[in-house]
Amino acid sequence: MAVMESSTKVVLGGTRGGPGVATLRKDRWWLQPVVTMSVLTAFVIYSTWAAFQNRNYFVGANVHRDLVSPFYSPCLTTHCVAGSTVGFVFGLGSLSPALLILIFPLGFRLTCYYYRRSYYRAFWWSPPSCAVADAHVAYSGETRFPLIMQNLHRYFFFAGLIFNSLLTYDAVRAFQQPGLGWGVTVGTVVLCVDAALLWAYSLSCHACRHLCGGNLKNFSEHPLRYRFWKLLTPLNAKHMNLAWTSLIFVALTDVYVRLVASGALTDYKIF
Numbered sequence: 608m609a610v611m612e613s614s615t616k617v618v619l620g621g622t623r624g625g626p627g628v629a630t631l632r633k634d635r636w637w638l639q640p641v642v643t644m645s646v647l648t649a650f651v652i653y654s655t656w657a658a659f660q661n662r663n664y665f666v667g668a669n670v671h672r673d674l675v676s677p678f679y680s681p682c683l684t685t686h687c688v689a690g691s692t693v694g695f696v697f698g699l700g701s702l703s704p705a706l707l708i709l710i711f712p713l714g715f716r717l718t719c720y721y722y723r724r725s726y727y728r729a730f731w732w733s734p735p736s737c738a739v740a741d742a743h744v745a746y747s748g749e750t751r752f753p754l755i756m757q758n759l760h761r762y763f764f765f766a767g768l769i770f771n772s773l774l775t776y777d778a779v780r781a782f783q784q785p786g787l788g789w790g791v792t793v794g795t796v797v798l799c800v801d802a803a804l805l806w807a808y809s810l811s812c813h814a815c816r817h818l819c820g821g822n823l824k825n826f827s828e829h830p831l832r833y834r835f836w837k838l839l840t841p842l843n844a845k846h847m848n849l850a851w852t853s854l855i856f857v858a859l860t861d862v863y864v865r866l867v868a869s870g871a872l873t874d875y876k877i878f
């Protein structure tokens with residue numbers, strides 16, 4: 608007997624509430640995409656401005672501090688402020704080191720599964736929200752250039768771990784107050800919180816969770832991976848919160864170091 612095949616055509620740009628009606632939703636469904644768009648746009652504008660500044664990213668021994676902005680760490684070009692480098696440098700003319708550094712953390716965020724969902728909704732309206740019509744009539748997924756590049760996320764994850772380690776090193780160095788000894792300032796706390804949030808964001812990553820517990824037929828033969836997977840799963844549930852908190856805090860950390868480095872603010876010594 609022949610099997611009758613039936614399929615329902617999905618019209619992406621179609622209506623959800625009847626002819627000419629994009630949705631029947633009466634709530635403020637548009638609020639989330641608008642907030643997402645505003646915060647991401649503000650971050651992109653600020654980080655681009657900060658990356659091109661190429662100054663006020665390090666607070667050094669002249670004020671008994673060792674604070675470097677996360678946007679400029681590790682400082683790798685020959686003209687980096689003395690003390691902010693990690694010992695090996697490239698001669699790249701007057702190019703801002705942040706332009707090289709930010710490729711990796713921004714690549715990590717840009718390809719993040721959560722951010723992808725957010726900016727597809729906020730910027731492309733694809734779809735803007737649940738039960739709201741797409742702004743586009745076609746959808747090819749992430750199978751073609753440039754969106755196929757989103758598959759690089761797992762590699763950016765590893766690069767992110769290297770940057771987290773470097774920022775942790777910076778946070779430890781911030782306990783050092785050249786000429787005064789060891790202590791804690793507001794800057795130390797800011798750099799420590801920043802590094803902790805970035806670790807939490809990375810460890811809550813879906814690729815990280817898959818790395819620990821994915822691609823296994825059973826957990827019983829992999830007790831260590833099971834333990835990591837169990838540890839990371841609750842963190843993974845907070846990935847959205849960590850994505851926003853760490854994004855905003857990393858920008859605030861740059862603002863703080865910038866204000867102290869420019870002399871507009873004094874880094875208060877706690878003890």
Ligand code: FES
Pocket residue numbers: 715719720721722760764808809811812813814815846
């Ligand atoms: S899924 Fe968001 S950082 Fe990996």
